[in-house]
Amino acid sequence: xxxxxxxxxxxxxxxxxxxxxxxxxxxxxxxxxxxxxxxxxxxxxxxxxxxxxxxxxxxxxxxxxxxxxxxxxxxxxxxxxxxxxxxxxxxxxxxxxxxxxxxxxxxxxxxxxxxxxxxxxxxxxxxxxxxxxxxxxxxxxxxxxxxxxxxxxxxxxxxxxxxxxxxxxxxxxxxxxxxxxxxxxxxxxxxxxxxxxxxxxxxxxxxxxxxxxxxxxxxxxxxxxxxxxxxxxxxxxxxxxxxxxxxxxxxxxxxxxxxxxxxxxxxxxxxxxxxxxxxxxxxxxxxxxxxxxxxxxxxxxxxxxxxxxxxx
Amino acid sequence: xxxxxxxxxxxxxxxxxxxxxxxxxxxxxxxxxxxxxxxxxxxxxxxxxxxxxxxxxxxxxxxxxxxxxxxxxxxxxxxxxxxxxxxxxxxxxxxxxxxxxxxxxxxxxxx
Numbered sequence: 001x002x003x004x005x006x007x008x009x010x011x012x013x014x015x016x017x018x019x020x021x022x023x024x025x026x027x028x029x030x031x032x033x034x035x036x037x038x039x040x041x042x043x044x045x046x047x048x049x050x051x052x053x054x055x056x057x058x059x060x061x062x063x064x065x066x067x068x069x070x071x072x073x074x075x076x077x078x079x080x081x082x083x084x085x086x087x088x089x090x091x092x093x094x095x096x097x098x099x100x101x102x103x104x105x106x107x108x109x110x111x112x113x114x115x116x117x118x119x120x121x122x123x124x125x126x127x128x129x130x131x132x133x134x135x136x137x138x139x140x141x142x143x144x145x146x147x148x149x150x151x152x153x154x155x156x157x158x159x160x161x162x163x164x165x166x167x168x169x170x171x172x173x174x175x176x177x178x179x180x181x182x183x184x185x186x187x188x189x190x191x192x193x194x195x196x197x198x199x200x201x202x203x204x205x206x207x208x209x210x211x212x213x214x215x216x217x218x219x220x221x222x223x224x225x226x227x228x229x230x231x232x233x234x235x236x237x238x239x240x241x242x243x244x245x246x247x248x249x250x251x252x253x254x255x256x257x258x259x260x261x262x263x264x265x266x267x268x269x270x271x272x273x274x275x276x277x278x279x280x281x282x283x284x285x286x287x288x289x290x291x292x293x294x295x296x297x298x299x300x301x302x303x304x305x306x307x308x309x310x311x312x
Numbered sequence: 313x314x315x316x317x318x319x320x321x322x323x324x325x326x327x328x329x330x331x332x333x334x335x336x337x338x339x340x341x342x343x344x345x346x347x348x349x350x351x352x353x354x355x356x357x358x359x360x361x362x363x364x365x366x367x368x369x370x371x372x373x374x375x376x377x378x379x380x381x382x383x384x385x386x387x388x389x390x391x392x393x394x395x396x397x398x399x400x401x402x403x404x405x406x407x408x409x410x411x412x413x414x415x416x417x418x419x420x421x422x423x
Binding site: 181182184185188189192202206209210213214217269270271273275276278279282 | 343344345346347348349350354360362364365366367369370372373374390
């Protein structure tokens with residue numbers, strides 16, 4: 001049945017880019033409910049009526065093996081009671097001309113379906129035409145809220161997203177707290193995402209990810225906390241890890257492979273092998289470290305976007 | 313070889329995924345995450361005992377299709393959640409890293 005009261009999509013055209021991105025990123029399978037009760041086509045309408053009553057649901061998909069062959073709604077049950085065929089099999093009266101969604105469709109597509117038709121839920125099938133779940137308007141809302149929350153969390157962890165000194169330069173800064181392994185990787189994940197968007201060469205992307213992650217982990221493990229800053233220029237990425245102490249006595253020593261001051265606990269997590277700074281140095285085109293005991297350490301790694309051969 | 317096939321050959325159980333059932337051609341075995349970070353090739357399968365969230369962060373940086381957690385170590389909830397988020401298949405096995413690596417080697421070399 002076509003929807004006589006569609007939502008105005010005028011507002012959608014003015015939606016901020018971040019929100020649009022979230023909607024476009026989600027697929028039907030990210031939002032649908034998968035553990036759905038289903039009836040067999042040989043079930044009677046009475047059995048389905050009981051199933052609906054017990055589980056407080058208003059529509060049941062009818063399956064033949066894994067294939068969706070029809071739907072029975074409360075309306076069909078009312079008709080059956082009214083016209084005295086409640087003991088008939090489902091296959092005799094089920095709605096067969098179904099409008100279905102595919103699990104790989106973008107969620108925007110589903111939204112347009114809800115707008116177009118009056119149905120409050122659509123059955124979902126996969127590429128093999130097997131029934132995989134149900135999508136209701138409620139599920140769409142829940143999935144979008146969940147995704148928005150995630151995005152906002154990521155945005156909040158950024159101190160200043162744009163504070164460029166030069167045109168065409170992007171600067172992102174992240175706060176790293178001491179021993180915060182929970183969020184370690186947030187900054188490098190954002191870096192990776194941005195570089196992917198900019199279609200940076202895969203090897204360069206990987207080297208930048210390694211440098212950013214190692215430095216991020218370093219700040220979390222060895223310092224009182226600090227910041228990590230990414231500066232994107234036309235030809236290079238500069239990663240600056242700056243902490244608030246305790247500082248390093250001998251900076252040459254810490255760049256040697258195997259030198260480590262990590263404790264047992266950190267080693268048990270798989271860190272502290274004395275490879276962080278050597279790894280960072282190896283993937284950098286330009287690397288520098290300055291430190292003052294009692295003040296803090298600044299490590300700078302520069303990676304050029306023009307790919308250099310990785311010596312592995 | 314597909315992740316799902318490898319899972320079967322290992323007799324491992326899937327905690328998450330398989331997502332997109334990606335192909336495995338390269339493998340890296342290590343419990344040192346910074347070693348993995350420095351020396352594992354991109355898109356390798358990772359065999360390790362490090363059952364915590366940071367392993368997912370490292371695997372994600374290297375675009376790894378799957379991780380095999382050995383010695384029957386329990387996967388904590390936040391690790392599983394972050395694996396789902398990053399679409400990395402998490403397998404667990406009672407085997408040691410050595411045994412798991414050998415099984416994967418034999419499977420990939422067609423034995």
